[in-house]
Amino acid sequence: MRFRDRAEAGRELAGLLSDLRDQGALVDPLVLALPRGGIAVAEPVARALDAQLDVLIVRKIGAPHHQEFAVGALVGDDPPLFNTGSLDRLGLTEESMAPVVERERRELRRREERYRGGRPAPDPAGRTVIVVDDGLATGATARAALRHVRRHGPARLVLAVPVGAPDSVDRLSGEADLVVCPHQPAGFSAVGQWYEDFQQLSDAEVLAALGR
Numbered sequence: 001m002r003f004r005d006r007a008e009a010g011r012e013l014a015g016l017l018s019d020l021r022d023q024g025a026l027v028d029p030l031v032l033a034l035p036r037g038g039i040a041v042a043e044p045v046a047r048a049l050d051a052q053l054d055v056l057i058v059r060k061i062g063a064p065h066h067q068e069f070a071v072g073a074l075v076g077d078d079p080p081l082f083n084t085g086s087l088d089r090l091g092l093t094e095e096s097m098a099p100v101v102e103r104e105r106r107e108l109r110r111r112e113e114r115y116r117g118g119r120p121a122p123d124p125a126g127r128t129v130i131v132v133d134d135g136l137a138t139g140a141t142a143r144a145a146l147r148h149v150r151r152h153g154p155a156r157l158v159l160a161v162p163v164g165a166p167d168s169v170d171r172l173s174g175e176a177d178l179v180v181c182p183h184q185p186a187g188f189s190a191v192g193q194w195y196e197d198f199q200q201l202s203d204a205e206v207l208a209a210l211g212r
Contacts, residue, residue: 001163001183005197006040006134009162013041014048016180017130017160021049025178026128027155032056033209034133034145035115036201037191041162042132043209049130053210054122056131056149057111058141059104061097063090068190070137071097073144074104081144114203115210129154135191136164136181139172146175163194 003009020026029051033042039055046053061072061080071092072082080101082094131145142159150157159176165188169181183194192198 001185001194003162003195005195006037007044009134009195010041010044010132011048012182013132013160013162013180014045016182017045017158018048020180025156026130026158028126029128029130030054030122030124030154031130031132032122032124032145032149034058034131034141035111035206036203037134038132039206039209040201041134043212045130045132045160051130052122055115055206055210056121056145057108057115058145058148059108060141061100061104063092064100070140072101073141074101074108075144075148076108078144078148081140081147083138083140086138111203115206123152124149125153126155128156128158130158130160131176132160134162135194136161136168136172137188137191139165139168142168142172143175146172150175163191164188 029049031042031046031051031053033039033055035055059074060070063069063071071086072080074080129149136142157176158178160180163183164181166184169179169184173179
């Protein structure tokens with residue numbers, strides 16, 4: 001199983017979520033994409049649900065010398081959320097990661113300004129919030145996103161990803177009211193392996209999707 005691109009993956013998710021909406025399970029939906037990759041998946045979802053689309057900017061905190069391996073994540077002004085097990089295995093501490101956290105927070109603020117231009121974030125209180133990304137590997141960024149949204153009082157919190165590592169999907173089932181992940185391959189090692197086209201999106205593409 002491989003998706004042609006993120007748009008195809010989003011259309012599959014959109015079909016599943018449309019069925020849930022028709023069953024009355026997704027009332028007053030707000031779709032929050034984790035950019036950049038998640039926006040291309042979330043756009044067809046929001047269109048199918050006739051839902052508001054916005055972004056929730058989360059920055060992965062990568063291990064030194066291996067930035068793709070997440071040891072934590074950062075959302076807004078929230079304190080960083082670390083995977084203490086990963087830190088311990090790598091001989092790292094939260095204090096030693098402070099320079100990485102500061103760098104990622106600067107990039108997070110840059111993207112918030114770029115994507116919103118001063119526009120306030122939508123209020124999730126009392127709504128069905130659907131957090132969408134292009135896949136779930138360690139689950140670090142999704143966990144931080146879900147906890148951030150949960151603190152703002154949504155009526156229902158849904159995580160929707162096209163593909164994910166089975167153990168990560170299982171762990172995050174305790175963070176969301178519902179996890180929708182149609183493909184959970186046993187041989188999962190990285191999100192990109194399940195896409196033929198997994199090119200990084202640009203800021204301009206994110207803005208274009210929000211504009212549409």
